[in-house]
Every structure is written in structure tokens, then in C-alpha cells.
Amino acid sequence: MAKVLMKGNEAIGEAAVLAGCRYYFGYPITPQSELPAYLAKRLPEVDGVFVQAESEVAAINMVYGSGSAGARVMTSSSSPGISLKQEGISYIAGAEVPCLIVNVMRGGPGLGNIAPAQSDYWQSTRGGGHGDYRTIVLAPNSVQEMADMTITGFDLSDRFRNPVLLLSDGVLGQMMEPVNLPEPHDYNINSKKWALGYRGSDKNERNLCSSIFLDNDELEEHNWHLYQKYQVITDLFSKGEYKDFAVEEHLCDDAEIILVGYGIISRILKTVVEKCRKRGIKAGLVRPKVLWPFPTAVFERLAKTASQFLVVEMSCGQMVEDVKLSVDGKKPVFFFGRTGGTVPSDFEILNEVDKLVRPD
Amino acid sequence: MTMKKVFSRPASLSKTPFHYCPGCDHGVIHRLVAEAIDELEVGDRTIGVAPVGCSVFAYDYFNFDFNQAAHGRAPAVATGIKRTRPDSIVFTYQGDGDLAAIGTAEIIHAANRGEKITVIFVNNAIYGMTGGQMAPTTLIGMKTQTSPYGRDASTAGNPIKMSEMIATLESPVYVTRVTINSVANLMKAKKAIYNAFKLQKEGKGFSFVEVVAICPTNWGKKPADSHKWLTENMLPVFPLGTFKDTLGVEKSA
Amino acid sequence: MSKWVINESLCKGCGICIARCPLKILAYADHLTPKGVYPAAITDEAKCTSCAICARSCPDVAIEIYKEEK
Ligand SMILES: Cc1ncc(C[n+]2csc(CCOP(=O)(O)OP(=O)(O)O)c2C)c(N)n1
Ligand code: SF4
Ligand code: SF4
Ligand code: SF4
Ligand SMILES: [Mg+2]
Numbered sequence: 001m002a003k004v005l006m007k008g009n010e011a012i013g014e015a016a017v018l019a020g021c022r023y024y025f026g027y028p029i030t031p032q033s034e035l036p037a038y039l040a041k042r043l044p045e046v047d048g049v050f051v052q053a054e055s056e057v058a059a060i061n062m063v064y065g066s067g068s069a070g071a072r073v074m075t076s077s078s079s080p081g082i083s084l085k086q087e088g089i090s091y092i093a094g095a096e097v098p099c100l101i102v103n104v105m106r107g108g109p110g111l112g113n114i115a116p117a118q119s120d121y122w123q124s125t126r127g128g129g130h131g132d133y134r135t136i137v138l139a140p141n142s143v144q145e146m147a148d149m150t151i152t153g154f155d156l157s158d159r160f161r162n163p164v165l166l167l168s169d170g171v172l173g174q175m176m177e178p179v180n181l182p183e184p185h186d187y188n189i190n191s192k193k194w195a196l197g198y199r200g201s202d203k204n205e206r207n208l209c210s211s212i213f214l215d216n217d218e219l220e221e222h223n224w225h226l227y228q229k230y231q232v233i234t235d236l237f238s239k240g241e242y243k244d245f246a247v248e249e250h251l252c253d254d255a256e257i258i259l260v261g262y263g264i265i266s267r268i269l270k271t272v273v274e275k276c277r278k279r280g281i282k283a284g285l286v287r288p289k290v291l292w293p294f295p296t297a298v299f300e301r302l303a304k305t306a307s308q309f310l311v312v313e314m315s316c317g318q319m320v321e322d323v324k325l326s327v328d329g330k331k332p333v334f335f336f337g338r339t340g341g342t343v344p345s346d347f348e349i350l351n352e353v354d355k356l357v358r359p360d
Numbered sequence: 361m362t363m364k365k366v367f368s369r370p371a372s373l374s375k376t377p378f379h380y381c382p383g384c385d386h387g388v389i390h391r392l393v394a395e396a397i398d399e400l401e402v403g404d405r406t407i408g409v410a411p412v413g414c415s416v417f418a419y420d421y422f423n424f425d426f427n428q429a430a431h432g433r434a435p436a437v438a439t440g441i442k443r444t445r446p447d448s449i450v451f452t453y454q455g456d457g458d459l460a461a462i463g464t465a466e467i468i469h470a471a472n473r474g475e476k477i478t479v480i481f482v483n484n485a486i487y488g489m490t491g492g493q494m495a496p497t498t499l500i501g502m503k504t505q506t507s508p509y510g511r512d513a514s515t516a517g518n519p520i521k522m523s524e525m526i527a528t529l530e531s532p533v534y535v536t537r538v539t540i541n542s543v544a545n546l547m548k549a550k551k552a553i554y555n556a557f558k559l560q561k562e563g564k565g566f567s568f569v570e571v572v573a574i575c576p577t578n579w580g581k582k583p584a585d586s587h588k589w590l591t592e593n594m595l596p597v598f599p600l601g602t603f604k605d606t607l608g609v610e611k612s613a
Numbered sequence: 614m615s616k617w618v619i620n621e622s623l624c625k626g627c628g629i630c631i632a633r634c635p636l637k638i639l640a641y642a643d644h645l646t647p648k649g650v651y652p653a654a655i656t657d658e659a660k661c662t663s664c665a666i667c668a669r670s671c672p673d674v675a676i677e678i679y680k681e682e683k
Contacts, residue, residue, distance in 0.1 A: 023444060049443045053436065054469035061433035061466070065440025068427050069407070069448075073440070091430050189444070196407045196425040197445040208419055210410075210428035363614045363679040367665040378673055382650075383627030387672030543633060543666045576627075583672075584632045 003178040008143045008168065009076075011179050012102055013038035015150035016074055020187025021100070022048035023073040025062035027055055029081045030114040031170040032104035036076065056081040060088030060101075067097040068209035070195030072154050072187050076102035078170075079120050080111060082128070089163055090129030093226075094211025098157035100150065101135075102166045104173040107341050115341020116170030118263060121318035124167050125292040132223050134230045136164045137291040139262040143177035145289075151182055152245070158192075160233055167291060169314070171264045171343060234293040247295040248287040251277065255284025257357055258302055260311040260323055262288050264343065269312060271346045272353065281357050291319070299326035308356060309333040312349055314342075370394040372403045376420045383583025385573035386414060388540050389482055389549075390421050393453070396554040397424070400561050406449040407441050409434040411463075413455035414488040414575075432463020435470035438477045449560055451478040456497040457487040460520050467522070474531030474565045478556045481522060481568065484575040485594060492578030496520040499597055504578070519597050523570045527603035533565035535604040539572040539595065541587040552602075555609045564607060572598050616663050616679050617655045623675035624652035630667035630676060636660050639667055 006014065013035050016024070024039045036052070043050045053059035059075050066073040077085060082103045092099060103124065107117040124137045136156055138149045146168060153164040190198060196207050213219035237246040248266070251273055252258060259269045266287035276283035286302065288295050299309075308331055311320040320335045327333050336352045338344040369375075372394035378387045397403050403424055410418040412431035419426030429437040434452035442450040459467050459481050470477065486504060487493040494507040497519050501510040527535040534556055538549035549571060556567035572594050574586035581589055602610060624646065630653050631639040638661060642654035653676075655661060668676035 023440070025440065051439065051443065051473075054465050057433065058436040058439075058466050058469065061430065061436035062440035062443075064429070064433075065409070065427060065437035065442075066444040067440070068437075069441045069444040071440075071444045073444070087430055088433070095428075196427060196441060197405070197448045198425075199404065206423055207425045208428075209426070210419060212416060212428055362682045363616070364682045365677070366663050366680045367668040367676070367678040369674050369677075373674065377623050380672065382625035382672075383629055384672055387674065388670070391674055543670060546669060583627045583629050587629075 003180050005176055006143060006179050007034055007173070008146045008175050009034035009104065009173040010038045011143045011147040012076070012150050012166065013042060014181060015147035016100070016154070017042055017046060017048070018182055018184045019072060019151045019154040020185045021072040021074050021154060022046065023066045023071045024049070024075065025051045025053050025059040025066070025073070026075050026077065027053050027059050027081060029078045031106055031116070031173050032076050032078050032102065034173070035102065056084035057087065060085040060092070063099045064088055064092050064095070064097060067092065067099040068095065068195065069197050070189045070192045072158070074100040074102065076104065078104045078106045079108050079117070082120060082123065086129035089135065090131050090133060091211050092163050093133035093135065094131060095209050096161040097209060098161050099163050100153045100157060100166060101163055102168065105167065105169040107339065113341055114170065116264065116314065116343060117339060117341065118169060118265065118313050119315040119318065119339060120167070121291065121313070121315060124165055125294070125322070133226060134162070134292060136160070136162060136233060137167055138164065139167045139289055139291050140172065141263050141266045141287065143172070143175055144179050146172065147179050147181060151185070160229060162229070167263070169263055237290055237293045238295065238297050242290070246288070246290040247298050248289060249298065250285040250287070252284035252286060252302055252306070254282055256282040256307045257353060258284050258286055258306045258309045259353070260286045260309055261313065262291060262319065265312050265314060268344065268346050268349065272349045275346065275350055276353055281353060283353060288319070294322045294326065296326040299323060300328070303327045303330040307331060310352060310356060311335050312344065313337045314344070315339055370398045372397045372406070372423050374421050374423050378421060379417060380414065381577040383574070383576045383586065384414070385484070385540055385571070386482065388546065389480065389571050389573065390418065392550045392553045393451070393480060394422060395550065396557045397449070399554060400557055402449045402557070402561055405447060406451070407445070409438045409441070409450070409452040411452065411454040411458040413458045415453055415455065415482065416489065418453050432458050432461070433466055434458070435463065435466040435475070435477070435479065439470055439473070439475050442475055442477050446476070449557060451480060451557070453480045454482065455488065456481070456483045456485065456495045460496040460522050468526070471526045471532050471566050471568065472529050476560055476563065476565055478560050479568045480553065481570040482573050483522070483570055483598065484573040485519070486575050486578045488575045488578055499593055521598065523568065523603050526568050531566055532568055532604055533606040534559055534567040534609055536568070536602040537570040537572065537598060537600050539590065539600060541591050545600070559607065559609055572600070614679065615658060616661050616681070617658055618677040618679070619653060620675050621646045621652040622648070623673045624650055625673055626650040626652060627672060629670050629672065633670045634667050635664065636662070
């Protein structure tokens with residue numbers, strides 16, 4: 001297929017349609033509004049359903065209903081709206097219902113502002129809602145990846161019956177880039193035997209979608225079952241078939257300082273690495289493309305060869321904690337961040353690198 | 361001489377004994393739902409949505425598919441299910457705390473969108489499951505765990521009348537309030553629930569049946585006394601009747 | 614075969630059926646069920662009209678009603 005020029009938010013919408021998603025439930029919020037606007041137009045063309053809900057709370061519960069009935073279904077929002085969705089995400093994770101949730105992050109806490117941010121890392125990777133659960137978190141850094149990861153996200157969520165979060169930000173969402181759209185994917189709503197309303201001839205018991213286990217032993221069994229599933233997912237990303245998908249490494253083999261960043265920051269860090277190299281600083285880049293499960297093994301390995309790490313985020317320092325946990329005290333891990341909507345410049349970051357490699 | 365069965369357990373009701381307190385109305389209301397589903401012959405394509413409240417385990421008592429929703433969110437969950445499987449018969453079963461407090465936005469907007477679902481709303485003027493706290497439907501002066509001096513309108517507002525409120529919306533096709541305090545009223549309630557599901561089977565709009573019910577345990581009364589108390593105290597505030605019947609389902613039947 | 618059949622294991626002894634039988638032919642039995650409930654029992658089945666008021670009123674669907682067919 002020929003490349004088309006698209007905004008990040010729209011690329012997610014089109015990729016969702018191509019992935020066989022026919023159901024979208026959402027509530028307006030900046031800076032993700034292009035996505036629902038796109039789907040409001042596009043879904044009726046393919047006999048799909050677009051519902052503007054009365055709130056993010058309602059939207060995520062519609063997603064719970066639709067996903068439990070076997071659909072490929074999605075919702076999207078930005079930080080304050082994602083906070084409201086946490087109740088529903090917890091139920092969805094507990095009941096093991098697949099769905100895709102897009103967060104086009106903006107500044108917080110509270111109403112914050114509508115400028116890009118990366119301050120929902122903890123909320124995204126630590127569960128966010130109540131209970132012992134995980135969401136798979138994908139972090140694209142280009143319009144192409146927003147499309148690709150939408151499709152991978154639906155596949156992962158169906159395969160593991162788990163919510164998948166696509167974590168983007170205001171810059172990526174608004175960015176225009178050429179995209180290679182994938183081939184359309186036929187999705188059969190009757191492919192899930194566990195789904196409500198499934199009426200295949202092989203159905204012999206009624207189907208139930210629930211997250212309540214009143215008996216202590218039953219809930220414990222369920223939670224360990226979820227834990228086992230999360231272990232399988234972790235292995236798949238750290239050493240299995242998604243190993244290469246999970247992380248991008250750039251010039252790390254001989255690097256003395258490893259720059260670490262995800263999403264939009266990783267693009268700036270790539271420039272910083274080039275500039276460092278030109279100035280004789282052996283810098284490398286690690287970009288986690290999957291934030292949960294976190295690509296710990298890469299950091300364990302590089303902690304042996306590199307002498308220090310600099311984590312850059314558009315927050316006061318959230319992912320840096322995972323990097324520190326992975327490096328496990330073997331090498332120093334430093335942090336540089338901007339918040340409030342300012343995207344740090346390559347110059348600022350270069351300055352930080354200079355301070356670390358030439359301390360005088 | 362042979363014996364003909366006059367009354368027995370409806371097929372859609374599972375064999376699991378109810379966990380409800382002795383005399384609790386939830387049991388009869390469950391049975392009326394199951395009877396309607398059986399009479400309309402839609403048991404193989406019905407999907408229920410259970411609330412948070414005493415009827416949280418409603419899914420155990422029916423033989424068809426079920427979703428268990430978060431507190432108050434059942435109408436949103438039902439919206440997602442019905443939009444995904446429009447040929448299914450989708451209903452929510454909700455208490456007054458669930459529907460008229462935490463889930464007010466979800467019920468009003470599902471009704472306003474005219475979702476083609478059926479809502480069974482059990483109004484017992486109290487939060488049953490959590491041990492008898494004040495509900496939005498609690499009567500003025502009624503003592504509960506969180507209104508120990510009686511509900512005071514000046515600080516806690518007045519009993520909220522959901523059927524009347526929902527009937528002001530354009531989209532719903534059937535809004536009615538019934539009770540099961542006597543056999544005659546029980547038969548009317550049975551008919552109303554049947555009508556509500558019949559409308560859905562015919563692909564019509566949003567149907568809403570409020571059942572004014574007892575909670576003997578948290579009212580601190582015997583079941584028979586509770587029905588008497590309901591008649592004398594609740595019905596004047598929550599008058600029985602049909603507030604909206606756009607398609608005339610009650611006359612056509 | 615009886616007209617009035619109770620599944621005592623479902624009966625919670627709430628007394629609603631007893632209060633509503635128009636012929637007042639229902640009463641509590643004088644034995645306890647394994648759940649510790651005095652279940653409803655019929656005192657004069659011959660009088661029972663199989664009207665099913667008791668069964669329809671039972672919150673626990675514990676009663677089945679049969680009618681003699683002529
Ligand atoms: C988010 C949330 N808040 C509070 C609760 C606690 N809670 C459980 S049931 C209930 C009230 C239910 O009352 P009602 O809907 O009237 O049902 P009833 O038990 O009377 O049938 C509450 C507040 C909860 N489970 N979830
Ligand atoms: S607490 Fe009240 S509503 Fe709940 S089961 Fe008991 S009687 Fe019924
Ligand atoms: S069927 Fe009618 S007459 Fe017979 S016991 Fe029940 S209520 Fe009484
Ligand atoms: S109404 Fe049902 S539960 Fe109550 S006493 Fe009669 S048989 Fe038992
Ligand atoms: Mg209640």
C-alpha cells in the first residue's frame with residue numbers, strides 16, 4: 001500500500017479499523033480529539049458503532065460490555081479522562097476482557113494543561129486502578145508506530161485477554177508523518193467462545209464475565225492465575241517472540257553513557273546521541289517501546305559495559321525508577337526532566353550529558 | 361386422575377438457592393424476569409448485567425449469559441453489549457443505590473440515548489448490601505445507619521423519583537412503577553416486566569420497570585410487616601403507575 | 614401426588630405464603646430443616662384450590678402447585 005500522510009491520532013483510528021475494530025466509546029478531551037472525530041466518520045462507513053458517552057467512566061464501561069460480548073473495541077482519552085477510566089480498567093483486567101485504551105498524555109496533576117507530557121507513566125505501568133493487575137503498555141514514537149502498535153495492541157489483548165494501553169502524548173498525536181497502512185484484517189466476533197452472546201453449537205454452558213470472587217481461596221486462585229499470565233507475557237517480551245519488538249537500542253555496544261527515553265523524547269535523544277558522537281562522546285540510546293513489561297534485561301546487560309545512564313522524561317522522574325531497579329545499583333543512573341508542557345531541546349540534554357561526562 | 365402442573369420454577373432460573381434474606385423481594389423479582397424471558401422464548405439470546413448491591417450475584421440465579429458490572433455502571437455495560445450484539449436481549453438489574461446515586465449519569469444517558477435495553481430497578485429505599493445506609497430514595501424521617509435521626513430534607517434532600525425523571529425524556533418507550541406487596545400487584549408487576557422485555561424483543565426502545573420493594577433486614581421488620589409498611593409509607597411517595605408507554609404496549613396486550 | 618409441594622431446603626420460613634393463602638391452610642411445620650428453619654406446611658390439602666398465590670408469593674420459589682385434571 002502507498003504511504004499516506006496522517007496525523008498520529010488519525011493513524012490510530014484508521015489502524016484500528018484495519019485491525020477489525022468496529023466499536024469505539026469515548027468522551028471528548030484535548031489533545032486526542034482527532035481520534036474520536038476520525039472514528040465518528042469512519043466507523044459508520046464500515047457498519048461500526050461510535051458512541052460519544054456521557055463520561056469517561058461510562059465509556060470504559062461500554063468498552064467492558066462490548067469487549068465481554070466478543071468485540072474488538074477501543075476507547076481513547078487524555079490524562080484526566082484516563083484517571084476516570086481506572087475503575088473500569090480494573091474490572092476489565094479482573095474479568096480478563098480484551099480491549100485497547102489510548103492515552104494521549106497531557107500535563108497534570110489535576111486539570112494541569114493540554115500540553116504534551118509523560119507524567120502518566122506510573123499510572124500506566126503500576127496498574128492505575130485498584131487490585132493486583134497489569135496492563136500491557138506500548139509506547140510508540142512515530143505516526144507509523146502508532147498505526148503498527150494499534151494493530152499489535154489488539155492482537156496482544158485478544159491473545160492474553162488483557163487490556164492494552166497505547167501510551168502516546170500530545171506531540172505524537174498531533175504530528176503529521178507518512179504512514180504505511182497495513183492490510184485490513186477480518187475479525188469475527190464469534191471467534192471467542194467465552195464471550196457473552198456467543199452461540200456456537202459447541203456452547204454447552206452459559207458464559208459469565210465477572211471480576212467478583214467472594215471466597216478468599218477463589219480470589220487468591222484467580223489472582224495467581226492472573227500473575228501466571230503476566231509472567232508468560234513478561235517472558236515473551238524479555239526473551240520470546242516480542243523480544244525485538246520491546247526495545248530499540250542505538251549505538252549501545254561501545255557506549256559509555258546510555259541515554260534512556262520513550263515516545264517523543266526518544267527522537268530527541270537520537271539527535272543528542274548523534275551530536276555526542278560527533279563531539280567524541282560515546283553515547284548510546286535505549287528506547288523502551290514496551291513500558292510494561294519493562295525491558296529490564298537490556299539494562300542488566302548494558303550495566304556491565306556502560307559507565308552511566310541518563311534517563312530523560314517529560315515528568316519529574318517516573319520511568320527512571322524502573323531503570324534504577326533494572327541497573328540495580330551497578331552503575332549510576334541520572335535523570336533530566338521537563339514538565340508543564342515544555343519538550344526539552346537537544347541542546348539542554350546535551351548540556352546535561354556534558355556535565356556528566358566532563359565533570360569539571 | 362392426573363395432576364397438571366400449575367406453577368413451578370421457570371426454566372431460565374437456575375437451581376442455585378438465592379442468598380437473599382428471608383422474605384426479600386429480590387427473589388420474586390428475579391423469578392418474574394425469568395418468567396418473562398421464558399414466555400417470550402428468548403432465553404438462548406438473553407444477556408443480563410448484574411449490579412453491585414444485594415443482587416450482585418444475580419448472575420448465579422439465571423441460566424443465560426451474564427456480565428457483572430461495577431457499582432452503578434450496568435447501563436453503560438449493557439450499552440456496550442447491546443450495541444455489539446443487537447440481536448441479544450440485554451437487561452440490567454439494579455438497586456436504588458446503584459441506579460439512583462452512583463449510577464445516575466449512566467442510567468439517565470442510557471435512557472436518553474434510547475438504548476434498546478430493559479432496566480429492572482429495585483427500589484427498597486435503602487442500601488441493603490452494605491448494611492442499611494441512606495439511599496437517594498430513603499423516605500423523609502426514615503432512620504438508617506447514616507441518617508440515625510431520620511432523613512432530613514434540609515440536608516439530605518428528598519426521595520428521588522427515578523421513574524418520573526426518566527419519563528421526562530423523549531427516548532424511553534416504556535416507564536412504569538410496580539410493586540409486589542400483594543398478589544394482585546405482583547401479577548401487574550409480572551405483566552409490566554413482560555411488556556418491557558416484549559418491547560425489546562420487538563426491537564423498540566428503552567424500557568424501565570421500577571419495582572418498589574422491601575428490605576426486611578435493614579428496615580428491621582418482618583416480611584409481612586414490611587409489605588404493610590411499604591404500602592403505607594412508600595407508595596404515597598412512589599405512586600404506582602405507568603409514566604410513559606409511547607407504543608401502547610399495555611393496551612395492545 | 615400432592616397439589617402442594619414444597620422444597621424444604623429452599624424455604625427460609627419467611628411466612629409470606631402463610632400470610633397470603635386465602636384459605637389460611639398454610640402454617641409453619643413443627644420440625645426444623647437442616648438449615649434451622651421451620652418450613653411452611655399445608656394443614657388441609659383437600660381444601661387447596663391450587664390457586665398458586667402462595668407459590669407466586671414465595672421469594673425463594675420453594676413451592677410447586679399441581680391441579681387435579683378431570
Ligand atoms: C465504587 C463502590 N462504592 C461503594 C461500594 C459499596 N457498596 C456495595 S453495595 C452498595 C449499595 C447498594 O445498594 P442498592 O443499590 O440500593 O442495592 P440493594 O443492596 O439495596 O439491593 C454500596 C454502596 C462499591 N461496591 N463500589
Ligand atoms: S439486605 Fe435487604 S435487600 Fe439485601 S437481601 Fe437482605 S432483605 Fe434483601
Ligand atoms: S395454592 Fe392457594 S389455596 Fe393452595 S395453599 Fe397455596 S394459596 Fe392456599
Ligand atoms: S414463602 Fe417460601 S420461603 Fe417463605 S415460608 Fe413460604 S415457602 Fe418458605
Ligand atoms: Mg437498595
